[in-house]
């Protein structure tokens with residue numbers, strides 16, 4: 349298997365997850381890849397293929413402007429070299445997490461997300477009431493030269509009571525335990541692009 353992620357990067361993420369329940373790697377993906385992904389996201393926005401995100405699943409899915417204002421489109425393998433390159437990196441991370449932390453992660457589901465200026469996502473947990481397969485959340489940001497005064501931070505409420513803000517700067521990957529870390533997306537003054545996804549365990553029930 350090709351290894352595009354360095355051993356030291358993988359160990360930092362795994363050690364952080366085990367010790368703190370989250371990890372931020374500001375230089376996870378190369379700029380060449382995040383530029384292609386940002387370009388692809390912008391094309392999809394202009395083609396109108398991103399749709400307002402719902403919250404919840406199945407019958408519970410509802411587009412509630414008050415809760416989240418992002419537009420999303422799910423990724424599928426084979427759509428573009430950039431998307432496949434990203435999915436390959438995340439799969440490497442999935443295998444490394446399984447080898448060290450025995451989480452039994454079987455796949456990774458991911459979508460492009462576009463927050464227009466002013467859009468936000470209120471404080472929530474990345475777990476559905478009827479589906480506990482999402483175990484580890486991972487978000488890659490695609491925005492070059494993000495300034496703190498432009499807002500758009502991901503605010504994490506950690507188990508030890510600390511609150512941490514993450515800038516959505518291109519190339520940065522934030523990873524956290526889906527059931528343990530409530531978080532919110534603060535409104536920004538500029539477009540905010542990302543790839544948000546979840547490593548999943550095998551489900552217990554018939555779904």
Ligand SMILES: O=C(O)CCC(=O)C(=O)O
Nearest residue numbers: 469474487502533542544
């Ligand atoms: O974009 C982010 O920083 C986080 C997005 C998020 O929390 C979600 O889509 O569940």
Ligand SMILES: [Fe+2]
Nearest residue numbers: 472473474531
């Ligand atoms: Fe979330």
